[in-house]
Amino acid sequence: MASSFYSNTQHIDFASVLAMNDPGMVSMFQALIASGLEGFLGCTAVVYETALVDFFENASVRDGVIISTVAAQLVEISEEWFAEMFELPVDGLADVSEIPKDKIFYARSIVSMTGEPVILSGLKSQMKIHYRLLCNIMAKSISMKAGSFNALTVEKFSLMTAVVCRVKMNWGRVLFGILKKMVTSGTKQAKGFAIQISLLLANVPNLELGESSEFPSSKILTEKTVHIAVIDKSGAQDADVAPKATKAPKKHTAAVPADVPVVKRKRTTNKKDSSSKDNLELMAVAQEAVPIQMIEALPLLLMMILLTNQQ
Structure with a gap:
């Protein structure tokens, strides 16, 4: 089913989240905008499920271009068109592994809840709440890697560093590279970008997409849902929102006054x-x-x- 392509996605309603009365959250979303990811993470949330299934079943990469057949029609998606559609920056680093080490070290202290540099092999609960949400967004909507979303990997943190430290990135190439891995057989890259692919297909001339589906509102970050989204839906919860362990009930005995x-x-x-x-x-x-x-x-x-x- 096409819903598996966006089961973990977190889309963003930027107009709503920027109106929040939470300086930390607002500054984090402003950093996403400054990075050039607003058009990708906040585009129109419409999904064409039948077309998505066709796209992934028939897609492959030829000479750096993604080619697929949707509704018996040939579709080609180039890196240039992909970047132009979502107004992504095309200047800067083309790989997050190229981010300078000093930037990553600096970011480890910025995002930390205690002020001590976070441990990259640890959990995201080391970080402040709004940076935990940023970690979710990077993991679920950008890298689309399967596995535990609570683990703080080097790749996730490098993506976060690019946003937090305003590192100039060629997001067009980075994100298109992830899309190419999605359609390449044998890779461990999870399939995703359901909203973005749907928008691309909707702009292919004379392509019959069938009926569109409304994207689940629970997966769109708004002023009302943003704090709920801090809870990891993969089965684990952040430390600050995890339920407290219940204590065994105490046995009550009748109190006897000392002076009797x-x-x-x-x-x-x-x-x-x-x-x-x-x-x-x-x-x-x-x-x-x-x-x-x-x-x-x-x-x-x-x-x-x-x-x-x-x-």
Whole structure:
């Protein structure tokens, strides 16, 4: 199904996200615009599913040009047309591996949540929230690499560095190179760019595309959905939004005031009276130390009680 070509994609409604009351997020989206990726990540979100299936089933690369058959019609996509359609920059570095090492080192501190340089073999939870979202965008909408989206790889971070540090990139060549890998058999490159390919096919003269499908709104980053998108839909969640572990319920015991004495039962008998078994008395004996004077007075007190009972 064509939906597999955009199951992980995150498209951007730039007008909406730039109106957010979140300086960090807004600055990140402004950096994407400054990099020249706005036309690619924010183009009209329409999908022609039948045409997409045809395109990927029949596509191949010949002399640097992507050729396919869609609805029994030949389609050719060149790097120049691809870059022109999305207004992508064509000057600068043509490979993210060419980004200077000092830029990458500098970016590792900029994006860090703690200020310490992030570890490239670690997880994206090391980074500030808005840079985690940038990592998602680079992984899901640009590189389209399968695997864990929470892992912070060198390739993903190099793409992020290009945006964060405003490195001049030939995005036309970089993105077209990824598209060529998508249609080349034997590569591990996941298929994607569903919206962008649909737009390209829609601009092929006399090409019958069939009915268009509305792109899922849940996959479009807007002012309302941008924070939800920080959660990785691959099955894992960021550390700051992960559910907390539940603690075992505590056993509740009845509280006993400290000043309440423990009462013990003491049986007293009257040896002179045969019915003394019926004259049992309960006396409260306090746990606290009893003054000596009270101990000496106890026999007299007991005598008075016994006399009273006999009367």
